[in-house]
Structures are given as structure tokens and as C-alpha cells.
Amino acid sequence: MKLTGFAKVECPVGRALDAIGDWWSLLIVRDAFDGLRRFGDFQKNLGIAKGMLSARLHKLVHLGVLELVPASDGSAYQEYALTRKGRDLFPVVVALRQWGEAHLYARGEAHSDLVDQAGQPVGRLVLPSRAGRPLTWSDTKVRKVGARKR
Amino acid sequence: MKLTGFAKVECPVGRALDAIGDWWSLLIVRDAFDGLRRFGDFQKNLGIAKGMLSARLHKLVHLGVLELVPASDGSAYQEYALTRKGRDLFPVVVALRQWGEAHLYARGEAHSDLVDQAGQPVGRLVLPSRAGRPLTWSDTKVRKVGARKR
DNA sequence: TCAATCCAGTTCTATAAAAAGACCAGTTGC
DNA sequence: GCAACTGGTCTTTTTATAGAACTGGATTGA
Numbered sequence: 001m002k003l004t005g006f007a008k009v010e011c012p013v014g015r016a017l018d019a020i021g022d023w024w025s026l027l028i029v030r031d032a033f034d035g036l037r038r039f040g041d042f043q044k045n046l047g048i049a050k051g052m053l054s055a056r057l058h059k060l061v062h063l064g065v066l067e068l069v070p071a072s073d074g075s076a077y078q079e080y081a082l083t084r085k086g087r088d089l090f091p092v093v094v095a096l097r098q099w100g101e102a103h104l105y106a107r108g109e110a111h112s113d114l115v116d117q118a119g120q121p122v123g124r125l126v127l128p129s130r131a132g133r134p135l136t137w138s139d140t141k142v143r144k145v146g147a148r149k150r
Numbered sequence: 151m152k153l154t155g156f157a158k159v160e161c162p163v164g165r166a167l168d169a170i171g172d173w174w175s176l177l178i179v180r181d182a183f184d185g186l187r188r189f190g191d192f193q194k195n196l197g198i199a200k201g202m203l204s205a206r207l208h209k210l211v212h213l214g215v216l217e218l219v220p221a222s223d224g225s226a227y228q229e230y231a232l233t234r235k236g237r238d239l240f241p242v243v244v245a246l247r248q249w250g251e252a253h254l255y256a257r258g259e260a261h262s263d264l265v266d267q268a269g270q271p272v273g274r275l276v277l278p279s280r281a282g283r284p285l286t287w288s289d290t291k292v293r294k295v296g297a298r299k300r
Numbered sequence: 301t302c303a304a305t306c307c308a309g310t311t312c313t314a315t316a317a318a319a320a321g322a323c324c325a326g327t328t329g330c
Numbered sequence: 331g332c333a334a335c336t337g338g339t340c341t342t343t344t345t346a347t348a349g350a351a352c353t354g355g356a357t358t359g360a
Contacts, residue, residue: 039308
């Protein structure tokens with residue numbers, strides 16, 4: 001899937017990108033958060049080639065992000081459901097969404113919106129210190145481990 | 151860069167992935183957060199081919215995520231610095247980091263760590279409602295706009 | 301109950317893109 | 331002046347992707 005793999009590096013960012021950093025995986029996960037569960041639903045919504053979708057779904061199942069479950073409507077087919085590991089990608093998808101909203105749309109340009117159950121727009125993601133104080137990029141640093149980079 | 155672009159879709163996640171969802175961009179941004187600024191630094195740290203790095207840096211500059219600034223050491227060379235737009239990717243990188251930490255390492259396996267200035271590990275990203283209550287994936291939904299998907 | 305259609309894929313091929321590595325010009329350090 | 335470094339470009343090889351064709355089981359429906 002990639003020529004140089006990051007799976008063995010100590011940096012969790014590299015390892016995460018190695019797992020789900022390809023073109024399609026996060027879009028599939030986004031759609032899963034949206035409630036899509038069937039092969040054909042993903043295929044229609046994303047416009048992805050079926051071969052690609054098949055490969056990506058298998059990879060995500062293999063990773064433990066999705067799992068195959070019996071169809072909820074009683075048919076003999078199967079559905080793809082987010083696992084706990086997959087649901088834990090929620091902050092990743094939200095972070096991308098908020099960055100996209102903030103920087104990739106012209107004023108007034110229409111885009112979808114994340115709201116809570118009451119229909120209220122959600123706030124921005126916050127990184128709290130252990131004491132609960134909000135942190136920005138300049139408040140943090142990476143503590144390297146072992147001998148190699150990062 | 152991709153055969154089918156998502157740049158025109160209304161979903162900010164799709165548009166964000168279209169901009170910086172390739173194999174290298176987020177790793178470059180991660181390294182920039184780590185303080186790397188020079189072409190050679192990125193190249194050595196990532197092990198990326200110079201041609202790829204050159205193309206990615208240009209793309210990120212074109213996107214407004216990085217900008218070229220005169221070298222801070224007074225030499226005739228230039229450096230790549232994060233813009234405001236680039237620094238706003240911080241939650242994206244942190245979200246990936248926390249997901250990787252939680253799900254991609256065996257117990258006890260070494261990995262780098264994000265800490266605050268006092269050396270304390272940071273907390274987990276929180277998505278607050280407008281009223282400040284923490285929200286999870288099941289508390290939110292996407293309000294679609296216009297006629298198309300999402 | 302038999303055919304038509306739908307669903308969920310798999311396989312194949314042509315092509316677009318990404319990666320590796322060689323090469324090169326200007327800069328700096330000695 | 332020479333070697334090493336910087337910041338690329340160019341060419342070749344490798345990989346990913348789209349898209350069409352095909353399959354086989356499930357569902358519909360006459």
C-alpha cells in the first residue's frame with residue numbers, strides 16, 4: 001500500500017497514518033459515522049471503484065476499525081459496523097472537518113455542519129492539560145523515546 | 151495528485167483530505183510542529199525522496215500551510231515555516247497521535263509522547279457542545295446542506 | 301418455480317500517479 | 331580551489347486507481 005512503511009516507527013502519528021492515512025479509509029470511516037453500513041451504500045456515496053472499496057473495507061476490517069455484522073434488516077447480507085477502535089477515530093474526523101470548515105471554504109459557501117442532538121453547532125476541539133487548562137501547539141512538545149527520530 | 155478530487159464537495163472532511171490527505175503532507179506538518187524548518191531536515195528525518203519532498207513542500211506552500219521565510223541563521227537559504235493555517239492543523243495531528251497511541255501499540259511498547267511545558271502528559275481531545283458539555287460520536291450528527299451527499 | 305434483477309463482491313487491464321535514485325547548479329566551509 | 335551541503339530537477343521504475351467485465355448467491359415477482 002505504501003513503499004515505505006511507518007508502522008515500526010515510534011511516533012504514533014506515523015503509525016496512525018500508516019494504518020488509515022490513505023486516500024479512502026478516512027472517507028469510509030466518515031461515512032460510517034454518518035450511518036452508512038452496506039457495501040453498495042459506500043460505493044454509491046463515495047463514487048469509489050468497487051475493487052478499491054473491497055480492498056479498503058477488507059483492510060479496515062483487518063485493522064479492527066470495522067467489523068462484519070449480520071444485516072440489521074433481517075436479510076442474509078452483511079453490514080460493516082464501526083468497532084470501538086473505529087469509533088475512537090471520531091476526533092480525527094472532527095479535527096479534519098473543523099480545519100476544512102475554517103480554511104477551505106469561501107465566505108458564504110455552503111457546507112455540511114456538525115451539530116448536537118438539539119441541532120446546535122458543536123464547539124471546537126480542545127486539548128486540555130492534565131489540570132484541565134486548554135493547550136495550543138506552542139504549549140506542548142514531543143518527548144522522544146528510544147534512539148531514533150522524534 | 152488524485153484521479154477523483156473531492157475539492158468541490160460540500161463535506162469539509164472530504165475537502166480537507168483532498169488538500170492534505172496524502173501520504174506525506176501530514177508527516178511534514180508533524181515535523182514542522184516538531185521544529186523542523188529546512189529542506190534537508192525534512193528529507194533526513196522522513197527518508198522521503200527529494201523529488202517527492204520538493205513537490206509536497208511546494209504544494210503545502212501553495213495551499214498556505216507553509217510559507218518560505220529567510221533562514222533564521224542568516225545564511226542565504228530559506229526555511230519553511232508553518233502559517234496560521236498550518237498551525238491550525240494541530241488538532242488533526244494530535245487526534246491522529248492519540249488514536250495511534252491508544253490502538254496501535256502493544257502494552258509496554260515504546261513510543262513518543264506529547265507533553266506540556268511542565269513535562270506533564272496532555273489530556274485527550276474533547277469536543278464540547280456550545281454549552282461546554284463534552285460530546286461523543288453518538289451525540290452528534292451531520293446537518294446536510296444543499297442537494298448532494300452528506 | 302423459474303426468470304429477472306439486485307447485491308456484494310472478484311478479477312482483469314490500461315493508465316495516472318508516486319516513489320527511488322541519478323543528476324545538477326548555486327552556496328558555504330575550509 | 332576543492333569538498334560538502336542545499337535545494338532542487340529529471341528519468342525510470344513501481345504502485346495505486348478507475349473502470350469494465352464477470353460471478354454467484356439473494357431477492358423479487360409473474
